[in-house]
Amino acid sequence: MEDMSAYPLRLEGPDVPMVRFMNVTKRYGSLTVLDSLDLDISEGEMVTVIGPSGSGKTTVLRMLMTLETINGGVIYVDGKPLTHMEKNGTLVPADPRHLRRARADIGMCFQHFNLFPHMTALQNCMEGPVQVLGLPKAEARARSEELLDMVGMIDKKDQHPARLSGGQQQRVAIARALAMRPKVMLFDEVTSALDPEVIGEVTNVIRKLVSEHNLTMLMVTHQMGFARDISDRVCFFYQGKIEEQGPPEELFGNPQRERTQQFLSAVKEAG
Template sequence: MTNEDLSGFPLVLEGPNVPMVSFKKVTKRYNELAVLDCLDLDVFQGEMVTIIGPSGSGKTTVLRILMTLETINGGVIYVNGKPLTHMPQGDRLVRANSRHLRQMRSNIGMCFQHFNLFPHMTALENCMEGPVHVLGISRKEARERSEELLDMVGIADKRDQHPSRLSGGQQQRLAIARALAMRPKVMLFDEVTSALDPEVIAEVTNVIRRLVSQHHLTMLMVTHQMGFAKEISDRVCFFFRGRIEEQGTPEELFGKPKEERTRQFLSAVRDAI
C-alpha cells in the first residue's frame, strides 16, 4: 500500500471535458482474487451509466469503492476532477485520510437495494436527518428541501408516515429523496428495483427518469434487470472478470453486441429484456 507508484497519476483532472467520475487503472483484490482488474471507466456530467454482468464480475464493488466502503489496491479514482481515494501532498498523491474521504464522500449519494431507512423516523424526518446533522443546515431549510423532494418523488402526502406504513415502491422513492437531500453530484443505485414487485418498478423508473431529465444528475447504476437498464441508460457497460468487456448505448449493446461473452450473457438473460 505505502510503496505504490502513483507518479503517473495527476493531482487533479483538468480540461474542457473532465469526467464527473473517473477510474484510472483501478485494481481491487481480495487476497489473490482480483475483483477489479486495472479498471478504466469514465462517467460524464449528466450521464446515466448502467453496469451489468454475471455475479462476481465486480459490479457492486465499483459502487462500494465510490462510497469509500472499500479501499483499492491500485490506481486512483477521481470525482469531479479531484482524487477520491488519494489526496495531494506537495507534488504527489498519497492515500486519503479520513477527513479527505468524508469531504469527498459528500459529493456522492447512494440508494441501496434494501432502502436502509430509519424505521423510527417519519418520511420527512428521514430526509431531514442528513442535511441537519451532517451538512449542518438549519432545520427550516432542511424541512423545505425535504418537502420539495418528497413532492418530486410523489410521496408528499406520506411525509408523516413511518417507513413501515409505506409500500416497497414508496420506501424506495423515499430512499431516493433522502439521498438527494444531501445535494450529491453523483447518485449511485444498487439493484434499486430488485426488491420490488413488478407493478411498482414503474414508480421508481419514473422517478429516476425525472432525475435524468430535470436535474442533470450524474448516475451510476448496477442492476440485474435488463429491461430496466435498456430503458433508463445512456450507456451500458458489461463487466466480466473485473473489466469492461464491452460498452455502448442500450441499442448497441442489447441489439448488436460485438463480444462473444456479451452475447452469451444476454442470451442467458434474454427473457428479462
C-alpha cells in the first residue's frame, strides 16, 4: 500500500495549478501505461499532449474524467483531490459520490460525439444543466442557446443528431460540455472522426474558446499544425512519461530529445 501521508489534503498557496498529477501511476496488469507522472496545468492554460499510440495520452484524459482508477499518486483539480478524499486526516481512494461531485468541474469532448440520438441539439445541451446542476429549464435553455450560437449551431438547434454532419455534431458536443460550466475542458482527438473538409469547423470553435474564454484545456491530438497553432504548451509522451515539453515553437521548432525528433519527423513524412 502506498503511504498517502506524503500527499497534501489540499493544495494551498498563490500558485495552485488548476490540474496537478502528482506521482500518478496507471497499470493494466503488468503493463505500466503511466509511470509516476507529474504534470501541472495552470488556470487558463491550453496544454496539448502528443505522442505515439500506447504512450499514455488518452489515459491521462480518462483518469481526469474518472473513467479509470489510478494505481498510485493523486490527481488534484482546483486544489482539491479528485481521485481521493479525506478520511480521518489522510487521503483514501474516492467513493462514487465524491467522484460524481468532483467530475462536475470537468467537461470532455470525445472522438465520437456521444450525443443523445433522440434529443435535438438544444435538448442535448439542456439535459445536463437541468438534470445534474438543477438549473431551471428557462435558464438552461438560455445558456444552451448562447453556447450553440457561439459554436455556430443556433440555426440547427431543433435538429436531431442524425440530421447533422459530423462537424456539426462535434460542435454541438462542445456546446453541451460547456453548458455544464466546467473548470477544465478535455478534448480527445475531436477531429479524427471527421471528414477533412469539416475539421476546420471544429478547430475554429476551439480556437475561439482559447482566445475568448479563460478555460483550462487539455487536448490530445494527432494534428501537429493545430497543436502548434493553439497551445500554450505541448507535452510529448513516450512510454508513459513526459519525454519532452515546452512552448510549441520550441518543441516543434527545436526538439531536444532524440525520441521527440524521431516522432515529429515520422509524422511529417506520414503527412
